Amino acid sequence: MPLIVQKFGGTSVADAERIRTVADHVARTRAHGNQVVVVVSAMGKTTDELIRMASEVSKSQPGREMDMLLTSGERVSMALLCMALADLGVKAASFTGSQAGIITDTDHTRAKILEVRGDRLREALAGDMVPVVAGFQGVSTARDVTTLGRGGSDTTAVALAAALAADFCEIYTDVSGVFNADPRIVPAARKLERVSFEEMLEISSSGGRVLALRSVEYARNHSVELHVRSAFTWEPGTWVVREDTRMEQPVVSAVTHDVSEAKLTVAGVPDKPGIAARLFRGLADRSINVDMIEQNTSIEGTTDISFTVPKEDFEVSRAMAEALAPEVGASGVFSDTHIGTVSLVGAGMKTHPAVAAQMFETLAAEGINIEMISTSSIRISCVVAQEEVEKAVQALHSSFGLG
Numbered sequence: 001m002p003l004i005v006q007k008f009g010g011t012s013v014a015d016a017e018r019i020r021t022v023a024d025h026v027a028r029t030r031a032h033g034n035q036v037v038v039v040v041s042a043m044g045k046t047t048d049e050l051i052r053m054a055s056e057v058s059k060s061q062p063g064r065e066m067d068m069l070l071t072s073g074e075r076v077s078m079a080l081l082c083m084a085l086a087d088l089g090v091k092a093a094s095f096t097g098s099q100a101g102i103i104t105d106t107d108h109t110r111a112k113i114l115e116v117r118g119d120r121l122r123e124a125l126a127g128d129m130v131p132v133v134a135g136f137q138g139v140s141t142a143r144d145v146t147t148l149g150r151g152g153s154d155t156t157a158v159a160l161a162a163a164l165a166a167d168f169c170e171i172y173t174d175v176s177g178v179f180n181a182d183p184r185i186v187p188a189a190r191k192l193e194r195v196s197f198e199e200m201l202e203i204s205s206s207g208g209r210v211l212a213l214r215s216v217e218y219a220r221n222h223s224v225e226l227h228v229r230s231a232f233t234w235e236p237g238t239w240v241v242r243e244d245t246r247m248e249q250p251v252v253s254a255v256t257h258d259v260s261e262a263k264l265t266v267a268g269v270p271d272k273p274g275i276a277a278r279l280f281r282g283l284a285d286r287s288i289n290v291d292m293i294e295q296n297t298s299i300e301g302t303t304d305i306s307f308t309v310p311k312e313d314f315e316v317s318r319a320m321a322e323a324l325a326p327e328v329g330a331s332g333v334f335s336d337t338h339i340g341t342v343s344l345v346g347a348g349m350k351t352h353p354a355v356a357a358q359m360f361e362t363l364a365a366e367g368i369n370i371e372m373i374s375t376s377s378i379r380i381s382c383v384v385a386q387e388e389v390e391k392a393v394q395a396l397h398s399s400f401g402l403g
C-alpha cells in the first residue's frame with residue numbers, strides 16, 4: 001500500500017471547520033487505498049501569539065522554556081485533528097515530536113534533527129491507524145523538548161517521509177503551489193508544475209516563502225519527492241523532484257525577492273590574511289546565517305567587505321563588526337537596513353551566459369541601481385534599494401517572458 005505523508009500548515013488547520021475539512025481529506029486519502037501519516041502545524045497564528053506572550057512576560061526568554069511553550073501550539077492541533085478523525089470512524093493517534101522519535105541536537109529554538117526513530121509511528125501504521133504528529137519539534141540528546149526553527153513543520157514532514165520510506169510527501173498550504181514570482185506583486189505569475197530540488201533550494205533561500213529552506217535540503221539529501229498544494233482548493237500543485245537531465249532545462253524558472261535582510265560593510269580593511277576569517281567565524285559562532293558576501297580586489301592595500309544578514313541578527317552582527325574593525329585596522333562599519341534582494345533562478349542558466357547581462361540591462365532600463373551582485377550556477381541575485389524591489393521583480397518577470 002502506498003504511504004503518503006501529509007503536512008498541514010497553520011492556515012489549513014486554523015479553526016474547527018478547517019480541522020474537520022482536513023480530517024475529511026485524510027479519511028478520503030485512506031479510502032483511496034493509501035496509508036497516511038499526518039504532520040500538523042499550530043493553528044493559525046498561534047506560534048506568533050505564544051511568542052508575543054513570552055515577550056510580555058520575560059526579557060531573557062530561556063531557549064528551553066521557549067521551546068516548551070512553542071511546542072504546545074502543535075499539540076493542540078494534533079489532538080483536535082485526531083478527534084475529528086475519530087468522528088469519521090478513522091482510527092488515529094497523536095504523537096509529540098518526542099514520541100515520534102525525532103531526536104535533535106541541544107540548540108534550543110533552532111535545533112537540528114540528528115535521527116528519526118519512528119518506531120511508534122510504524123506500530124500505529126501496522127495497527128491500521130493514522131499517526132498524527134506534532135510538527136516543528138523533537139527531543140534533544142539531553143532529553144529536553146526542542147523546536148526546529150520557524151516553519152519547521154515542513155522539515156518534520158520531510159524527515160518522517162524519509163525515515164518511513166514514504167512514497168512522497170504532500171505539503172498542504174494556503175497557496176496552490178510554487179509560483180514563478182510572488183502573485184501579490186506580479187498578477188501574471190504562473191504556477192510551476194515541477195521544479196528540481198536544486199531550483200527549489202535557490203527559490204527558498206532567495207525569498208520564496210512556500211517551503212522552509214531546511215525541509216528542501218532534507219528532501220534533496222534523502223530524495224523525498226514533495227508535492228506542494230492547496231488545502232483550500234485541493235487542486236494539483238507543484239512537484240519538487242530530482243532534476244530530469246534528459247529534459248531541456250528552462251533558462252529562468254522564477255524571480256524571487258527578499259526584504260528580510262540588512263547589509264553591512266566593513267570598510268578600509270587591510271589586505272592581509274585572516275581578517276575575513278575572524279569576521280565570519282565570529283558570525284558563525286553566533287549561528288548567524290550570512291547570505292551574500294562581497295570583497296573587492298584591493299587597491300592601495302585596503303579593501304571593503306560587504307555582507308548581508310537576516311534583519312533579526314542585524315544588531316548583533318553590527319556590534320560584532322564594530323568591535324572587530326579597530327582591532328584589525330579597518331576604517332569603519334557602514335550599514336543599510338533598507339535593502340532588498342531580487343533573484344533569478346533557473347537550471348538552464350548553467351549553459352546560458354547571457355542571463356546576467358539581460359538582468360542588469362532590465363534593471364538599468366528601470367533606473368534601478370545595483371548595490372551588490374552574487375551568483376551561483378543556477379541563480380543571480382542583486383541587492384537593490386528596498387523601495388525598488390517590486391518594480392524590479394515586475395520588470396524581470398516580463399523581460400524573461402515568465403508571464
Ligand code: ASP
Pocket residue numbers: 009010041042047048073135136149150151152153154
Ligand atoms: N508553528 C511553527 C511556526 O509557525 C512551525 C510551522 O508552522 O511550521 O513557525
Ligand code: MG
Pocket residue numbers: 009010041151
Ligand atoms: Mg507555518
